[in-house]
Amino acid sequence: MEIVLSAAIGILAASGAWLLMRPRTFQVIVGLCLLSYAVNLFIFAMGRLTVGAPAIMPKGGFVNPDAYADPIPQALVLTAIVISFATTALFLVVMIASRGFSGTDHVDGQERNL
């Protein structure tokens, strides 16, 4: 499971980083999305991988923490997803505005002169 997850994070991050360097705004935004998926999975993995363990403990009495998944990374991931989703949406709006102003989807607002 570790190999699969780390490979998934690595591939997502690598493709995201590559796309981020591309000259088209659409590629940049897809790259940002992929990177944020990779980061979200990474945060999740930082709480250690467990199978079939609930994150919420019952109230009262003795609780064996080994039987439960670490709830904090899950809470963090939730926040991170919301924030990166919202900011990416904002970026999309700016991207469209830039397209409207410059008539091109190049990140510099003009095509490179060949």
Added chain:
Amino acid sequence: MTVSPEHLLIAPILIPFFAGALMLLYGDERQRKARLVLSFGSAVALLLVAWELLARATQSPLAEGGAMGFYLLGDWAAPFGIVLVLDRLSAMMLVLVAVLAIPALVYSLAGWQRQGQHFHALFQFLLMGLNGAFLTGDLFNLFVFFEVLLAASYGLLLHGSGAFRVRAGLHYIAVNLTASLMFLIGVSLIYGVTGTLNMAHLAGLIPTLPDAERPLLHAGAAILGLAFLVKAGMWPLSFWLPSAYMAASPPVAAIFAILTKVGVYAALRLSMLMFGPGAGPSVGMGAEVLMVGGMLTVFFGMLGVLGSQGLGRMAGHLVLISSGTVLGVIGFALADGGSAMLAGGLYYLVVSTLASSALFLLIEPMSREDGDIAAMLALTADAYGIEDPPEDEDAGVGLAIPGSLAMLSLCFGGCLLVLAGLPPLAGFVGKFAILSGLLAGTGLAVPWGWAWTFMALLLASGLATLIGLVRVGVQVFWTTEGAPQKVWALEVGPPAGLLILAAVMTIEADDIMRYMEATSHALHTPPVYTTGVNLAPRISDQPEEAE
């Protein structure tokens, strides 16, 4: 119902939050007055609260666990719940935010507030994010408040629209989104290694960490630091900064002057806590990076100032010089450069932020082609000339040229003196304190050549600032022909106010330096911060103790 005084600690976050949210209800153009009242009411309230918190922080003892202000949200005990922490450094930054906010808002009244929607609401959310980032005591909330202030800054940068702004905004957002993702990677790596997000708890855990996990922690801290350094504009990560600051409308750029300082603040706070004295084998991690990076930033900023054609781009590079200087100082502080030097660096941070904010406000009135704006308001130039004593030598020149231009040139001269670090204004005091602290320091962990290079760069950057700004000043003030530009008092008042503050900081330098030295001492003694936070009392525990 009585509200106990410790609730004041969360006010710097709640005031702008509610002000901003309420303003959204007054979206109609006819209700502009209500928005203005809310906006100024919130800014003034913030200043008062920040001032009171500063007074409290000043009184706190410097002993281990010196009683700082804490606020446990939801009354959860410290390492588990969210905690807000007030100490000298954060109180100082809170005051700086409020002091910068008011002039920027006044300036926006001259016209910029009408250039787009929701200027005031976004401005309040920016203040909320800034205050939150300075107050928070745990890493993840630092991220959340960073995002709050960044989201607001994206909107503010685009305020006024136009192709240039949108293009600069596109780059700014892309760079900062990537930096935020790095922030998350760093935070989660640190959590994965240590199992905590609370800064104080984290600082306590670092010395006892097993050696096998230390490299992973360092990697996490380095990635986290990268995110801060992008915000602070350290050299290889700073190419977005001059264009973004140049594109921003003047009141926005004026408050953006503190955005780089948020990165500097976070780098300072975390590096001194995590890798300061008492961190075991991790002492001084990242010091070299900060030193070299700071020096390269100053060098790059210098080249930029000398090479810039317009005042806007020059001001952007001046921000780089200022944050590069402070980053270098933090690096030397981590390498045992001495507590006095860091105190000078903090003083310089405040003063240079004030001056660069004032400079951003001066750009527009100075570069206006001709006076198409209506007449000058009732405030006369003479009134300001009297209030601004340090420019006496310029006054002879000022009398010969018409009133509005004289005011502008006085303010510009003030900015120049502060930013170049020339006497008699406060920039000189700051730079002098850095240099003398560095020279007096004994236990420097790096070869002295580094310190000499840094000192040489500090002086050279002052010279470059002088050359660059004088060139602009000569162009604008002495070689203009025809009728002088007309300037609104609303436009000249705010930078003049900021410079008067810088002048006051020069006059009160003794007391302020003492405060900075106490701050620097507290930063060099992490237990002052950590013991206090870890023992922060819960409210629900207190009645039992009383009985």
